[in-house]
Amino acid sequence: MLNPFHSLTLSNYHQVMHRFLCVLLLTFTTYPSLAQEGLAQEGLAQEELAQERLAQERLTQERQSHESTNPPLKQLSYKVLDRQPHDRSLFTQGFLVDGPWIYESSGRYGQSKLARYKEADSSSFYAMKLPSRVFAEGMTLFDDHFYVLTWQSRKGYVYDRNWILKRTFHYEGEGWGLTHSDSHLIMSDGSNQLRFLNPKSLIVEQTLTVTGDDQNWDNLNELEFHDGLIWANRWQHNHIIAIDAKTGKVKGILDLTDLHQTRPGKRRERVLNGIAWSDARQGFWVTGKLWPTRYLIQIQ
Structure with missing residues (x-):
C-alpha cells in the first residue's frame, strides 16, 4: 500500500497536517458528542x-410579608346587655353619652333638632328645634361645648352646655360624623x-385615609x-x-345585621347610625335612624 504522504515534501507535509487538524477541531466544535448534548440539556x-x-x-415571602402587614380583618362579636326605648322621630346623626344623659343631633330639613334624655330609661326627653334651613349632622361634646355639623351647607355650629349658640365655623365638602380625641x-x-380639626381654630391639621383588607372604606358616617x-x-x-x-x-368589623333586621318597616333611611361609649355602663x-330601640352592647 502506498503511503499518501510519501511524495510530500516536509513543507507540504506541515501544511497538510495543519489543515487536517483545523478540520478535526472544527468538526468537534460544530458537532459535539451526544453525551455533551445530554449534559448541556440536563444543566439547562x-x-x-x-x-x-x-x-x-x-x-x-411576598405573601407572608403582605399578611404580616395586612392581617385579615378581625370579625368582632357582641353581647346585648340592655335595651331601651328610642324616640322614633329622631333621624340620628350624632349620638353621645355624657354623665347621666344621652345627646343626639337629628337631621332633615325642617325637622333638625338637638335632643337630650336620660341614659337609664330615656325619660326627661327634651329637644331644641334648629332653623328649617339646617340639615343637622354629626355632633360631639368637647371642652363643655357642643360642635354640630351640617350636611351640605359647609357650616358648623358651636353651642355651650345650655345650647346657646357661641360661634359658627366653615369647612370644605359635606359634614357627616363627628367625634373627638x-x-x-x-x-x-x-x-x-x-x-x-384643631378645636380652637377649627382648621384641619391632619387627614387620615382609612385602609385595610384591600377594600374602599367609604361612606364613613357617625x-x-x-x-x-x-x-x-358606614351609611347603608x-x-x-x-x-x-x-x-x-x-x-x-362588627356585624349588627341581627339588630337591624328587628326594625319594622322597609324604609331605606332606617339605617344603623349611632354608637356611643358609656363609662357608667x-x-x-x-341605634339607628328612626329606630324605636337603642341597645347597650359589649363588644368581644
Missing part, C-alpha cells in the same frame, strides 16, 4: 428548576377619609372615639368598623 433543566424554585420562594375633633365627610380606636358607622351598611386612630388601619350604646 436544572437551571430552569432552580429559577422556578427561587420565584416560588419569592412569592411565598384628647386633642382634636375628628370628622367624616362620607368618603374614606377622616379629618382632624363616629365614636374610645381607647385609641375610632368606631365608625349593617356593620361598624374599628379604626386605628394613628394609622387609619381597620382593626375589626362600660359598653357601647348603638
Whole structure:
C-alpha cells in the first residue's frame, strides 16, 4: 500500500497536517458528542428548576410579608346587655353619652333638632328645634361645648352646655360624623377619609385615609372615639368598623345585621347610625335612624 504522504515534501507535509487538524477541531466544535448534548440539556433543566424554585420562594415571602402587614380583618362579636326605648322621630346623626344623659343631633330639613334624655330609661326627653334651613349632622361634646355639623351647607355650629349658640365655623365638602380625641375633633365627610380639626381654630391639621383588607372604606358616617380606636358607622351598611386612630388601619368589623333586621318597616333611611361609649355602663350604646330601640352592647 502506498503511503499518501510519501511524495510530500516536509513543507507540504506541515501544511497538510495543519489543515487536517483545523478540520478535526472544527468538526468537534460544530458537532459535539451526544453525551455533551445530554449534559448541556440536563444543566439547562436544572437551571430552569432552580429559577422556578427561587420565584416560588419569592412569592411565598411576598405573601407572608403582605399578611404580616395586612392581617385579615378581625370579625368582632357582641353581647346585648340592655335595651331601651328610642324616640322614633329622631333621624340620628350624632349620638353621645355624657354623665347621666344621652345627646343626639337629628337631621332633615325642617325637622333638625338637638335632643337630650336620660341614659337609664330615656325619660326627661327634651329637644331644641334648629332653623328649617339646617340639615343637622354629626355632633360631639368637647371642652363643655357642643360642635354640630351640617350636611351640605359647609357650616358648623358651636353651642355651650345650655345650647346657646357661641360661634359658627366653615369647612370644605359635606359634614357627616363627628367625634373627638384628647386633642382634636375628628370628622367624616362620607368618603374614606377622616379629618382632624384643631378645636380652637377649627382648621384641619391632619387627614387620615382609612385602609385595610384591600377594600374602599367609604361612606364613613357617625363616629365614636374610645381607647385609641375610632368606631365608625358606614351609611347603608349593617356593620361598624374599628379604626386605628394613628394609622387609619381597620382593626375589626362588627356585624349588627341581627339588630337591624328587628326594625319594622322597609324604609331605606332606617339605617344603623349611632354608637356611643358609656363609662357608667362600660359598653357601647348603638341605634339607628328612626329606630324605636337603642341597645347597650359589649363588644368581644
